[in-house]
Amino acid sequence: MKDKNKRFSPKLLIIIFILIFLPMLVMGVIRMEGEQPSVTFEMPSKYIGLDKGLEITIADHKSGLKRFWVAVLQDGKETTLIEKHFPAVGILHKGSSTSESIHISIEPQKIDLKDGKAMLRMMAVDYSWKSWGKGNRSYSEIEVIIDTEAPIARVLSRSHNISPGGSNAVVYALSEPCDISGVQVGDHFYPGYPNQEGKDEIRIAFFALDNQQGSGTDMFLVAKDRAGNQTKTEFYHYIKNKKFKKDTIRISDRFILGKLPEFQKALAGQVLEKPLDKFLFINREIRARNQAVLNNLMQKSDSTMYWKDTFLRLPKSATRSGFGDRRTYFYKGKPVDKQTHLGIDLASLAISPVPAANSGKVIYAETLGIYGRLMVIDHGCGLFTMYAHLSSFNVPVGQMVKKGEIIANTGKSGLAGGDHLHYSVLISGTFVDPIEWWDASWIQNNITHKIERLGEGE
Numbered sequence: 001m002k003d004k005n006k007r008f009s010p011k012l013l014i015i016i017f018i019l020i021f022l023p024m025l026v027m028g029v030i031r032m033e034g035e036q037p038s039v040t041f042e043m044p045s046k047y048i049g050l051d052k053g054l055e056i057t058i059a060d061h062k063s064g065l066k067r068f069w070v071a072v073l074q075d076g077k078e079t080t081l082i083e084k085h086f087p088a089v090g091i092l093h094k095g096s097s098t099s100e101s102i103h104i105s106i107e108p109q110k111i112d113l114k115d116g117k118a119m120l121r122m123m124a125v126d127y128s129w130k131s132w133g134k135g136n137r138s139y140s141e142i143e144v145i146i147d148t149e150a151p152i153a154r155v156l157s158r159s160h161n162i163s164p165g166g167s168n169a170v171v172y173a174l175s176e177p178c179d180i181s182g183v184q185v186g187d188h189f190y191p192g193y194p195n196q197e198g199k200d201e202i203r204i205a206f207f208a209l210d211n212q213q214g215s216g217t218d219m220f221l222v223a224k225d226r227a228g229n230q231t232k233t234e235f236y237h238y239i240k241n242k243k244f245k246k247d248t249i250r251i252s253d254r255f256i257l258g259k260l261p262e263f264q265k266a267l268a269g270q271v272l273e274k275p276l277d278k279f280l281f282i283n284r285e286i287r288a289r290n291q292a293v294l295n296n297l298m299q300k301s302d303s304t305m306y307w308k309d310t311f312l313r314l315p316k317s318a319t320r321s322g323f324g325d326r327r328t329y330f331y332k333g334k335p336v337d338k339q340t341h342l343g344i345d346l347a348s349l350a351i352s353p354v355p356a357a358n359s360g361k362v363i364y365a366e367t368l369g370i371y372g373r374l375m376v377i378d379h380g381c382g383l384f385t386m387y388a389h390l391s392s393f394n395v396p397v398g399q400m401v402k403k404g405e406i407i408a409n410t411g412k413s414g415l416a417g418g419d420h421l422h423y424s425v426l427i428s429g430t431f432v433d434p435i436e437w438w439d440a441s442w443i444q445n446n447i448t449h450k451i452e453r454l455g456e457g458e
């Protein structure tokens with residue numbers, strides 16, 4: 001018991017160590033963490049146009065964020081785009097923020113950047129005690145291309161005469177690669193497709209006037225490059241007038257009740273009691289939904305022009321209804337609805353074999369509301385044909401078919417009164433008059449002629 005009077009007993013030292021130095025040591029080890037802050041952003045294109053916004057998320061969950069810096073470097077000159085400092089808190093001096101969303105805007109003309117290559121530099125630093133208190137840093141460099149010049153679209157085709165419900169094509173050359181280019185007609189957009197092998201800059205855009213668009217419709221070429229620079233180019237065109245026929249359709253309870261089983265699923269959940277109300281729901285609501293499905297389906301098309309020469313018409317058939325007919329539906333002697341007929345009805349013998357109007361790829365063979373069993377062929381570059389009210393399909397989706405090949409049989413599925421083929425031609429989802437596509441001289445003058453001239457070098 002001699003040691004009793006010593007100033008520091010080993011026990012006390014251990015207690016002091018446990019109470020003071022150990023926590024400091026542990027804290028020190030924690031605050032010396034070596035994890036870098038994370039920097040995430042999405043930049044699908046390395047092209048920067050007149051104004052590029054970038055959303056950046058920075059995070060550091062251990063020590064907190066201290067500093068974030070972004071600059072752009074071109075020809076040895078560095079311009080800071082953003083520099084942010086985040087405060088520290090507490091006796092341990094940790095960052096008050098562990099995650100931040102930062103928006104930066106790059107406007108090349110405001111900061112004297114020239115078109116061409118440049119480098120984005122980003123750095124984030126945290127409040128770690130690592131590196132003598134300098135913290136962990138993450139640094140990255142991203143190569144970008146400044147492009148503030150709008151593309152030029154040069155129209156190569158000359159005449160573009162079109163009437164409501166009509167088709168046409170424009171051929172043009174682009175001065176630089178474009179993500180989007182084509183013809184804007186009112187609120188419809190018709191994309192252009194590269195048509196000549198190895199000549200990506202030359203495009204053909206098939207376009208249409210829908211059956212409601214008249215002579216006042218805006219029509220111009222649009223091109224948007226990879227940096228988002230956009231040009232509008234006027235091209236010479238002439239819009240002819242057209243009057244559509246009127247037609248009356250008589251609807252009876254017998255017809256409606258006979259059709260209801262086909263629409264049972266589509267009508268489920270609807271509180272409609274009278275047959276007429278059910279018919280009106282089908283003729284308005286389901287018709288609109290079906291057209292939206294088709295429009296959506298036809299936003300994409302193969303860039304190969306599969307078709308050649310005139311389109312075939314169902315053999316030995318009589319025309320029952322025309323394209324664009326303004327139909328009034330009568331029920332018990334009273335007009336109850338109005339719709340426009342967007343195809344041509346062709347009647348032949350029941351269950352007649354249906355030939356593909358031209359070569360292409362089958363992209364749809366399913367039942368679709370008012371159209372019943374429906375087949376759609378993609379002829380390439382935005383041009384489609386569709387065959388409705390079928391009784392059977394002969395070829396599956398995805399199959400390439402040749403002009404004249406039997407693809408289906410006629411029927412009366414969907415909202416059809418009797419066996420017939422409802423045949424439609426569409427351009428990027430817009431219904432057009434099939435008659436033009438049955439006319440060899442129309443095709444030659446309005447389409448083929450423009451493409452042939454390209455081969456001659458204009």
Ligand SMILES: [Zn+2]
Pocket residue numbers: 321341343344345421422423
């Ligand atoms: Zn029809």
